[in-house]
Amino acid sequence: MALPGREPTIAHVASIAVECADCGRNRWWRPDQLRRFGVNGQTPLSALAGRIVCSACRAEGLPGAAVSIQAAFLDDRARHHAEALKLPGDAVPRRRA
Numbered sequence: 738m739a740l741p742g743r744e745p746t747i748a749h750v751a752s753i754a755v756e757c758a759d760c761g762r763n764r765w766w767r768p769d770q771l772r773r774f775g776v777n778g779q780t781p782l783s784a785l786a787g788r789i790v791c792s793a794c795r796a797e798g799l800p801g802a803a804v805s806i807q808a809a810f811l812d813d814r815a816r817h818h819a820e821a822l823k824l825p826g827d828a829v830p831r832r833r834a
């Protein structure tokens with residue numbers, strides 16, 4: 738996780754989930770795919786909300802700004818990967834909510 742007092746930036750995340758409240762679209766972006774939004778490794782996560790818009794809504798003439806953004810941190814991904822390796826072979830996939 739980020740150090741106290743230091744704001745997490747794009748450099749700390751593995752990927753960004755963007756969900757649009759207007760059209761319900763949900764997709765994951767890799768940090769390098771966010772350059773088109775003027776986002777780079779130094780961009781604080783708190784600055785993303787104002788920059789990323791839903792391209793599908795934009796295409797329909799809507800603001801596309803009702804997006805919620807979720808970050809998957811690099812540390813989390815490493816932990817999830819470690820957990821996945823411990824799963825038994827006959828594990829049943831969890832149902833999505």
Ligand SMILES: [Zn+2]
Nearest residue numbers: 757760791794
């Ligand atoms: Zn949308």
